[in-house]
Amino acid sequence: MSNRRSALQSDPAATSEAPPSSSRGATREQVDTAVRSGLLSGKFIPGKSVTIRGLATELGVSPMPVREVLQRLAAENALEVKPNGRVQVPDMTPERFDEILTARLLLEPELAVLSLPHLTRNDAKDLQIIDDNIDERLTSGDAEAYMRLNHDFHFRIYGASKSSVLLPLIDSLWLQFAPFMRTVYGRVGTAILEDRHKEAIRAIEQQDKDGLRAAIAADISDGMGLLGRDILSSS
CATH class of the missing domain: 1.10.10.10 (Winged helix-like DNA-binding domain superfamily/Winged helix DNA-binding domain)
Structure with a gap:
């Protein structure tokens, strides 16, 4: 430019x-x-x-x-x-955090299920590559790269739905919580982070709606939910 x-x-x-x-x-x-x-x-x-x-x-x-x-x-x-x-970026409050978390838990597992019929084994392989890169970043402590790849993983799934309603809503939610979670990772590091990506990939391979819904919900609760609440309660 x-x-x-x-x-x-x-x-x-x-x-x-x-x-x-x-x-x-x-x-x-x-x-x-x-x-x-x-x-x-x-x-x-x-x-x-x-x-x-x-x-x-x-x-x-x-x-x-x-x-x-x-x-x-x-x-x-x-x-x-x-x-x-x-x-x-707005400051995060416990009340705002709980609303965003609730909205994610309501919307994202359902959008993943809507995406499932459009996801193939090739998509599962691509998701596995992304998840392998995520594991490397968790070990190296590169929080920014982890956040970028984690977004890529989730929206590779959600984007398959081609939803004109849920997808923009979820995109907006990610914009609202991501900056706060970056400060969380800055405090606790990335080595302790766990995700449910492998369960999600397996559910996609098996076209298992219930399995995918459960994996996405657990990924949100165990990731953003536990860590974010711990930081807010200790602030």
């Missing part, structure tokens, strides 16, 4: 014209992808604010698409805009 910006600045004719709408749309999509990725991997920390201009500078874009993306994410409760115009 930096090369493109330099070229525009060196060409008076280019700077006097607004970029095509398709270019603005592409930039907004790139910003959206970058910010969502940052939220999901824990690069944005609860309580630590950023400015629109600062984030735009970091991403190498103008403030306008950044403002649009942040406003959209604020509407999803993933971010909040402070009265001074700064933007931050």
